[in-house]
Amino acid sequence: MRVPATSANLGPGFDTLGLALSIYDELTVSELPAGELRIDVEGEGANDVPRDESNLVVQAIAYTFAAVDRPLPGLWLRARNVIPHGRGLGSSGAAVVSGILAAKGLLDGVVEIDDALLLRLATEMEGHPDNVAPALFGGLTIAWTDESGPLHKKLLVHRGVSPLVFVPGFTMSTSLARSLQPLQVPREDAVFNVSRSALLIAALTQSPELLMSATEDKLHQGYRAQAMPETDKLVRGLRAAGFAAVVSGAGPSVLVLADGPGQRLAAAELVAEITDTPWESHMLAVDFKGGTVREQAEDSP
CATH class of the missing domain: 3.30.70.890 (GHMP kinase, C-terminal domain)
Structure with missing residues (x-):
């Protein structure tokens, strides 16, 4: 799978506006026997990213499986990270989205995970939707939360931008x-x-x-x-x-x-x-x- 970098706020749109950008983290996930975990990382953060259950992608996969009440399989993650870490380009949001999308793929045909649930799970993990909404859906997003949970509207950006x-x-x-x-x-x-x-x-x-x-x-x-x-x-x-x-x-x-x-x-x-x-x-x-x-x-x- 491939998840884009994002830039949130865009000046005045604090915690609301986000833009997906053409820098991508790539992730391949395979199932292993229950209880096994292997994590291979290259690129950004290769020397710093945890190789155990504290890995943010692993946490997001586990969080999604728990949310739909399914047992977590063993996992083999191969990550190629390009989004800079700690630089305001949505690296943690991309990791969360990567994990949730990986879980969606692993559960395909077993449990239906729609866009609303994707955004809710990502927002619960990240704390706010301004980065995870464009990482999930692309383009320019307006994100907000009401009594039903986090919501978003995706807009197409003018080609001159x-x-x-x-x-x-x-x-x-x-x-x-x-x-x-x-x-x-x-x-x-x-x-x-x-x-x-x-x-x-x-x-x-x-x-x-x-x-x-x-x-x-x-x-x-x-x-x-x-x-x-x-x-x-x-x-x-x-x-x-x-x-x-x-x-x-x-x-x-x-x-x-x-x-x-x-x-x-x-x-x-x-x-x-x-x-x-x-x-x-x-x-x-x-x-x-x-x-x-x-x-x-x-x-x-």
């Missing part, structure tokens, strides 16, 4: 980033973000020329800036030059929503002038499929 991500060598803890935000914000800031979030939907789906105004935010990025000054410096520098730059998720990566390939190239060339910190640039597309699963011939461990 050209995402560009700058990834630094340092990481950022999502829990730390969240702890820096106040529990209450000024009413005028809340109203400001409501207007910008509404405008951002229009900008991403119909009018990319509005992206600069649409990506303004007063709810979270300013409060988190002290914990990642290099990220803040890059965002401010890019925006001063006319590029719609935002913190990707909880950071520290920076997402630029360019309104065309030419603007994207200009933004990439400008980074070295703004900061001395090395940033790896990724010129990406919007992923429209989300997580995908396919069967393949069984291998022997």
Whole structure:
């Protein structure tokens, strides 16, 4: 299976908006005799990812089997990770989604797991739906929760929108980033973000020329800036030059929503002038499929 990276918030859409991007983690899962577990990892986090039951993908598979009251088989996981860890590109959400989709595939023909259950299980594990919704379904997603649980609406992004991500060598803890935000914000800031979030939907789906105004935010990025000054410096520098730059998720990566390939190239060339910190640039597309699963011939461990 293949699951895309995601960028949440997109500036003003805190805990609500998410975008699937064309960087992918790939996972192959096979059944083993009950009680056995084998985990092979290459790529991102290969030296750090747990090889036991604490592995997040294993936890997500087990969580899904438990949710539908089925016994967990032994598992052989082969992961090829590309999504950077701890950089605000949805790596933990991708791991959760990979595990839940793997469980769906293993249970195919035994238990029906529909989209609503996929999103509910992923949200329960991740804590909020803004990353897991685009990882599951692709595209631009609006995610919210009501008395029935988490819900989402998938939207198609205007073909003129050209995402560009700058990834630094340092990481950022999502829990730390969240702890820096106040529990209450000024009413005028809340109203400001409501207007910008509404405008951002229009900008991403119909009018990319509005992206600069649409990506303004007063709810979270300013409060988190002290914990990642290099990220803040890059965002401010890019925006001063006319590029719609935002913190990707909880950071520290920076997402630029360019309104065309030419603007994207200009933004990439400008980074070295703004900061001395090395940033790896990724010129990406919007992923429209989300997580995908396919069967393949069984291998022997």
